[in-house]
Amino acid sequence: MPGLNASEIRVAGNGQIFLAPVNTPAPANFAAKFEAPWVNLGYTSADGVKFIKKDKLDPVDTWQTVAAIRYVFSDRDFSVKFSLLQVNADTLPFVLGKGTTTTPAANTYEIAAAPRVEEYSLGIEFTDGPDIVHRFVIPRGVVTETDETAITRTSAIKLGVTFSALTPINARFEPLAVWSMNKTSPATTVAAAAESAE
Secondary structure, eight states: OOSOOGGGOOOOOEEEEEEEETTOOOOSSTTSOOOTTOEEOOOBOTTOOEEEEEEEEEEEOOSSOSSOSEEEEEEEEEEEEEEEOOOSTTHHHHHHOOOBOSOGGGTOOBOOSSOOOOOEEEEEEEEETTTEEEEEEEEEEEEEEEOOOOOOSSSOOOEEEEEEEOOOTTTTTSOSOEEEESOSOHHHHHHHHHHHHO
């Protein structure tokens, strides 16, 4: 809705991060939940999630002009950054790369000496009050960076990670990422309900 509308200001009061095999479909609608094979990665730091979008545009220069005459896209990087607080069989392989477990009962995770790039689907859901839900899904992406992990007696272990979107298999018809919301604002929903009642 154009103009000043306080009901469209969003505060992500509570959120969750989900992981699934690459190209796993997101829930079809907001009545559906992130269910298997989606896995909830658990608690994250109070910093929440940071979205990072970097576009690189190259100028087209001409002999006849000093300023660029137009710009063309040469690169797009879209990433999300967050820190996981739970250390378990879901978070460690995601952050450190898929390793091996000698025996399930031993709870031993071995970091691979010769890792390979692992692709995933990532889903983020946050709520603003009891009615507003937003979802952000990257259908295909990889972990491109991890933060230093401090292990001390004064703070929780944080598994900081940057997850970057990859071009979809069918780039012509599929998006790099999708941001959806169950409603734009409570005021919009009330107005729509009033119109339908007339």
